[in-house]
Structure formats: structure tokens, C-alpha cells
Amino acid sequence: MKSFVYTLLFIFLVISLLPPFLMIFTSFVPEGDLFNRTIQKALADFEAPRVVLLNKIRPLKTSLNIIQEGNNSFAKIEQSSDFVGLGFSLGSSDINMLKFVSFKIKNAQPVSVRIGFKDIKERVEYFYEQQIPANQQWSTQKIPVNPKALSLDTVHISQLRIEFKALSDLYIDDVSFVNNFPTLYNFIKVLGSDNFGRYLINSAIVSVSVVVGNIFFCALVGYCFARKNFRFKETLFALILGTMMIPPQVTIIPVFILMKNLNLIDTYWALILPNLVSPFGIFLMRQYIEQLPFELDQAAYADGANDFQIFWHVILPLCKPSIAVLGINTFVLTWNDLFYPLILTTSREMRTVQIGLALYQKLNVFTWPTLMAASTLTGLPIIIVFLIFEKKIISGIIEGAVKG
Amino acid sequence: MKRTKVSTVFLFLLPWLVSFAVFTAYPLIFSIFVSFTDYSGLNPKMTLVGMKNYLRAFSDPVFLKALTNTFIFVLITVPATTVISLFLGLLLTSGIKLKRLFQAGFFLPSVISMVVISMIWLYIYSATGPLNLLLNSIGIRIPMQSWLSSAKTALGSIMVMDIWSAVGYYTVLFVAGLQSIPIQLYEAAKIDGATKWQTIKGITLPLLKPTVLFVISINSIRSFQIFTEIFTLTGGGPANSTQTIVHYLYDTSFRKFEMGYGSAMAYILFVIILVITLLQRKILKGEQL
Numbered sequence: 001m002k003s004f005v006y007t008l009l010f011i012f013l014v015i016s017l018l019p020p021f022l023m024i025f026t027s028f029v030p031e032g033d034l035f036n037r038t039i040q041k042a043l044a045d046f047e048a049p050r051v052v053l054l055n056k057i058r059p060l061k062t063s064l065n066i067i068q069e070g071n072n073s074f075a076k077i078e079q080s081s082d083f084v085g086l087g088f089s090l091g092s093s094d095i096n097m098l099k100f101v102s103f104k105i106k107n108a109q110p111v112s113v114r115i116g117f118k119d120i121k122e123r124v125e126y127f128y129e130q131q132i133p134a135n136q137q138w139s140t141q142k143i144p145v146n147p148k149a150l151s152l153d154t155v156h157i158s159q160l161r162i163e164f165k166a167l168s169d170l171y172i173d174d175v176s177f178v179n180n181f182p183t184l185y186n187f188i189k190v191l192g193s194d195n196f197g198r199y200l201i202n203s204a205i206v207s208v209s210v211v212v213g214n215i216f217f218c219a220l221v222g223y224c225f226a227r228k229n230f231r232f233k234e235t236l237f238a239l240i241l242g243t244m245m246i247p248p249q250v251t252i253i254p255v256f257i258l259m260k261n262l263n264l265i266d267t268y269w270a271l272i273l274p275n276l277v278s279p280f281g282i283f284l285m286r287q288y289i290e291q292l293p294f295e296l297d298q299a300a301y302a303d304g305a306n307d308f309q310i311f312w313h314v315i316l317p318l319c320k321p322s323i324a325v326l327g328i329n330t331f332v333l334t335w336n337d338l339f340y341p342l343i344l345t346t347s348r349e350m351r352t353v354q355i356g357l358a359l360y361q362k363l364n365v366f367t368w369p370t371l372m373a374a375s376t377l378t379g380l381p382i383i384i385v386f387l388i389f390e391k392k393i394i395s396g397i398i399e400g401a402v403k404g
Numbered sequence: 405m406k407r408t409k410v411s412t413v414f415l416f417l418l419p420w421l422v423s424f425a426v427f428t429a430y431p432l433i434f435s436i437f438v439s440f441t442d443y444s445g446l447n448p449k450m451t452l453v454g455m456k457n458y459l460r461a462f463s464d465p466v467f468l469k470a471l472t473n474t475f476i477f478v479l480i481t482v483p484a485t486t487v488i489s490l491f492l493g494l495l496l497t498s499g500i501k502l503k504r505l506f507q508a509g510f511f512l513p514s515v516i517s518m519v520v521i522s523m524i525w526l527y528i529y530s531a532t533g534p535l536n537l538l539l540n541s542i543g544i545r546i547p548m549q550s551w552l553s554s555a556k557t558a559l560g561s562i563m564v565m566d567i568w569s570a571v572g573y574y575t576v577l578f579v580a581g582l583q584s585i586p587i588q589l590y591e592a593a594k595i596d597g598a599t600k601w602q603t604i605k606g607i608t609l610p611l612l613k614p615t616v617l618f619v620i621s622i623n624s625i626r627s628f629q630i631f632t633e634i635f636t637l638t639g640g641g642p643a644n645s646t647q648t649i650v651h652y653l654y655d656t657s658f659r660k661f662e663m664g665y666g667s668a669m670a671y672i673l674f675v676i677i678l679v680i681t682l683l684q685r686k687i688l689k690g691e692q693l
Contacts, residue, residue: 005495012492013509016572019524020516022534026527033527035537217419224416240420243428245681247629249650250670253438253663254431257445277423307412336517338632343658354519358636361526368527379520386515390508393515397573398580 020383027373028182030097034368040102041177043088043160046073058087060163067171074104074173077164083114085163088175092120092156097185100142100178103162107170110134115143118159119152126161142178186373194364195348196377199356206271206341206352207334213276214330215323221277222285223311227297237286244279248339256343270344271352275334280400281326287399288322289315328389329396332382353378439667446661457668467669469644470652473559477648478627481563481570486619489571490612493578494604507579510572518569518632525565526552526637552637555645562633562646570626574619581615582608614688621684625677649673 025034032038044057050066057064057075062084065076077085101115110133116126127150128143147154164170191197225237255274256265264270292315300310316323341352351359357378361371386393414421439457443450461467492510496503513521528535529551539546551561585608593603609616631650634640640647640655649669657666 002500005498005500009492009495009500009506013506015568016510016513019521019528019568020512022528023520023524033533035534036532217423220416221420224413228413228416230410230413236417240424243424245625245677246428246432247625247670247673247677249629249631249653250435250674251428251431253445253657253667253670254434255427256658257434257663258426258431274423274427277420282420307416311416332515336515336519338517338519338635342635343654354517357523358519358632361523368530371523372527375520375523379516382515382517383512386508386512390504390511394507394511394576397576 020379023372023375023379026369027186027376028184029369030179030181030183030185031367031369037181039179039181041179043090043175043177044086045174046075056089058089058159060085060087060161072173074171077166077170077172079166079168079170081165083112083163083165085161086172086175087118088160088162090157090159092158094155094189095145095157095177096147096154096189097179097183098145098147098177099180100144101160101162101175102140102142102178103175104138104140104173105132105170106136106138106172107132107134107166107168108136109167109170111164111166111170113141114163116161116163117150117152117154117157118161119154120156120158121153123152124161125150125152138173140174186369187377190360190370190374190377194356194360194374195351196353196356196374198349199351199353200377200381202268202350203335203353205268207331209268209272210275210334211327211330213272214278214281215327217277218281218326219285219289219316219319219323220311221282223289223315225282225286226289227294227315240279240282252339252343259344265344266346266350268350271341274340278330281330284322284326284396284399285319288319292318324389325392325396325399328385328392329400332385332393335382435667435670438664439671441664442662443664443667444661445657445663450664453664457665458672460665461668461672466644466647467649467652470640470647470649473646474628474630474648476559477563477566477630478624481566481627482620482623484563484567485570485574485623486616488567489574489619490578490616492571492575493582494608496575496579497582507576510575512572513569514571514573516569519636521565521569522633522636525561529561553642555642558638558642558646562637566627566630566633570623574623577619578612578615581612585611617684617688621680624680628673628677628680 022034029037030039031041044053046053046066050064053066054064061082062078062080064086065078066073067076075086095117105111105113110131112129112131114126114129116124116128118124127145132141160175162172162175225233259265259270264273296314296318297310300314305313336354337352338354338358342355342358345351345355357374360366360374364370438450440452440454441450442453442456496507500506527533530536531548531550533550535551536546536548551557589607589611590603593607598606629650630648631654634646634648634651635654638646640651650673653666653669653673656669657663
């Protein structure tokens, strides 16, 4: 029975954790996706008819000779006193994840080989030039590439050029790229190409401001409800709790009009001001302050402190546990919100990271690894906060629910 | 406790009062007004049109579709989420080791934002994604297309994703509810020779009723507002098969700029949520009497 329970729990644990794990893992894959990782990417195996091959392969100062031997076809490069070879068309490829250029070669005589790239601005740069000793059998050459050292536009490379200077004919086959895995390049690409850095900063500014505001204002209001006695106290408090169930969609149109009239659309203020005080926070702080001993206030009062001084110097420092709960939960909620920022911002510069991610796949040509890298950048801060403060977050959820 | 001076109280409550007045009370009243006008949001001109927006909503096939979809969504995901999380809550409180680890693991998806979750599942559901790969490898041949691009499967796929993302949160609430049941009751049941199932049926479930009701009501309120996953994954399509109230409201107000009509929809949603909340209150009160 016990082992059955553990098995069930374990299955559910795997189901819960597998998708986030997929996300993080896929963001380190160079191309393809997690299950079809393109680590090695074939450029040409010369198996197609010559006419088809000519679409993708351009002979450089020579002609494309295909030789068939059994099931295998490969290309012949004629002897030459100058560099001749083949250009492999890449369209407009990003080669920043490239680790090796790999090809098979069979050469009766030693041969000089040079390898280079051409970018879409038609600039050509060779990064490798060396002798390959004679070899009667097929041998695989793996030429290391350092994309950073190239002066070309490495994001838009149109052609790979492999050229030879040989005293006798030689044969090549199976030209391919070997990518780096794992690679950090997806993150660099997302941060660079789509302003994700800016989105992250915007989200951080808004979230931190809302957290600070909530801690201060909710504690202030909570203190008043916990310690002061006034008319309509419980009615007002019920009203505060009642506002918790008003869906934000009902108030968003007037808030939008208001922000527009105040010229605050597309500013941090529009995202911060409406969220500075939360009913949940007031409720949480009141509960906590109510159980602090009242003698503390009286002692401070006897020393001549006023209400605000008591709040600031006596009560607030004692509220650290509930401040932590409130702060962390508010941070998570604000960071994750899409609806408010989507409506109250218009420009690219003011987008929060959630909008950036939601629009990323709509506005960009994306691959799964880059989309997952963007998702990881958006989700990881919260996952880390959760791993550190798991206890506080869960106790915040439970305390918020107790009133139900 | 003696009365505090009104001015002091007023100063302390000021932050909330201002926020309530500006961002809750005023918008709440103003949007009722807007819902009776033809306000576009682009120019300040607005004329009263009476009940026209409300009547229009109930004869607008897209809104009716959105309403139906939202109800289907709520009626399937809320019970499913409740049952699964109650089950997990019972497993977690059955005296196992590593309870906190399991609980934290289940809870993790609910701190991740819905946008991120949507992106992960966009990948999982894609034509050559992990789900199709898995189905293929166990021999189920299905058309290689994204689960979200067919009108038949899109809403169902989003429901599965939503249940996955929400279960952990409600599990935590159930664990808290289960732990508040006095242990003496279980001991008494044990002495009386009750089986595990009898204990659950006779003690746990009746005492857990308030938690169950609370979970159902907050989850319904949340689910009626489903927007993010629709906005990021399908935009309401294909053929409005995933259109929901809030997504249509957003589309109408902020893309087609018919804010009067949008406000009417928002109020229809508000009334639905209000009814659910009051219903839940009533059931709870009846329970306690």
C-alpha cells in the first residue's frame, strides 16, 4: 500500500516537473528540439541528381562532377594550381553555434585546403588554411570554427566555401556542420534580437516598486485595522475583502481611459499605481499585527511616540515574517501578470517580460530552442524565488485562504 | 479600546481609500455607465444607447460561442482540478515521508506565469512536439499537426494544460484543510475498526466540505476569467473554437475599440461571478447552521 502511494506521488511529481524541465533543457539545444537535436547538420551528401544539387552547391572555378560508386555518390574536385572547390548555399544562416565543419575526403596526394564563409553582404573570409596529408581511404576532417573570430556578419551567412589546391584529383563527401551542445547562444540571441533585456528590466522595476508599495501601504492600513477603534471598522474591512472578487476586466476600461487622460499610458506609473495596495496584503498584515502584544504600543505611547512612530519603529520591524510572505507573493503575482501591462502599455520599450514572451512567437521567426530560451528567461527568476522561499509562498497561499 | 481620532484613522487609511476610490469604485460605476453608451475609446464622444449593448451580446453568435466555451471550460476544468488535487492532498497527508518535497514539486507549475506555461505547451502540443512523438512511439498513429490548430482539439488541449498548471495550488489548500481536522477523530475511527475508505467518507470529506467549496468557488472565479492562455496560444481560434468571454472582451474593447460593448460584456461576467460567490456563501452558511 505504502509503495503504491509513493509510486502514484512519484508519477504525479514527474508530470508536474517534466514540462518546466523540457523548457529549460530545450533552451540549451542548438537547433531542432530536445528530442530531435540537430547537433550534426548535413549540408550535402551528394546523393541527389546533379540538377538538384546545383541549386544548393555552387562550383567555385571548377565544375560539379558527381561520381557514383555502389550506393554512394560523392564529388570529384579536379587537380589545380590555384584554389578551386565548392560553395554550399546556406541562405541566411546564423552560424554562431557552430563548432566544427566536417567532411570526408579521399586524396592520393597531399592537398592544401582552405575554408571560408560568405555573408549576405557578399564579403568572403577564410578562417582555415592547411595541408592535409595523402590518404587512399576516406578520412573524416573536423575543422574547428570560432564564429567570434570572424569579421563577417555571422548571423547572416550565405555560403560555406571549401576549396582545394591539389596535384591530383580528390574526392569529398558528407559535408556537415557540428553544433555546440549545450549552447548558451539561444539566450544571447533572445536578449540581443528582441529587447528581452529591456523587458526584464521593466518587469523588475515594476515588480519591485509594487512590492515596496504593498509592504508599506498594506502594513499601514493593516496596522490601523488591527490597533485602532473607529466607526464602520468591520464594514470597511468587509468592503476591502469584497473587492478581492471584482474581476480586473470590469475595471480595466475606465482605468485605461483614466490613464489615457492623465497621459500615463505607456509609463511605469500606469503599471505601478493601480497595484500599490492589495486587499490580500491588508488582510495579511492585519491578522499578523493583531496577534502582536498590545503592551508594545502602550510602552512606546508612554514614551511619547505618536501613532506613526509606533507603526514605523515598533510594529513594522516586528512584522518581518508577514512582510516576507506579502513581498514574495506580490512579486510573483506582479511579475507574472499579463492582462494589466498588455492594456496599459503600447510601445516596445515599455513592454514587460510577459508581453515580450507572449508576442515573441507572433512577431519573430522562432525556433523551439529560442522560444524556450525566452521562456526560461521569463520563468526562471520566479522558479528561483520559489526554490528559495517555497515555505513563505505556500504559507501565504494558506493564510490567504483561511478566511474562506 | 478607546476610539481613535477620526483624522488619525483617516490618514492611516488614506492609501487604501485613494486606491479604492480611483481604481475600484470609480471604474466600477463608470463602466456601468459606459456599458450603456456607444463609447469607442478612441474619441471622447459617447451617446446613450440604453440596453442595446446587452441585447447585442445575447444575439452576437461570437459572444454566445465565447460564453458557451467559457462555461464548458469551467464545468470541466474545475471538477477535474478539484478531484485531482483532493486526491493528491489525501496522498500527501497519509503519513508519507518527503511530504514537503512532493508538495513543492506539485506546486511549482502554479508559480510559473501562464504565458511561460503556454509557451511550454505550445511546444509540447506542436506537430512534431513531445506529445505526438510519444503517441507515435507507443503506436498511436495520429495526424502530425499541432493539437492547437484543430477546432476539435484546441479547447480540450488548453483545458488539460490549465488543469496541469492549477492542480498544485489547490493541493496545497487541501493539505492545509486536511491537517486542520483533529487527529483524535481518526484515532477514534481506528478504535472503532473503520476501514480507510470509511474514514475518508465518514470523517474527512464532511469536515473538508468548507475547503472543497472554497476551492471550487475561487477556481471557478479564476476560470471564468480565462484569458492569457487564449491570447498567447490561439487568439480565440481556430474558428472561434477557443473564444472566451474575457478574450472576446479584450478583442472588442482594445482591438476593435468598441468599449461600450466591451463594458457590457465585462458586467455580464461580473454578474456571473457574483452569483457564484453568493451561491457559495449561501451553501457554506447553510452548512454551519
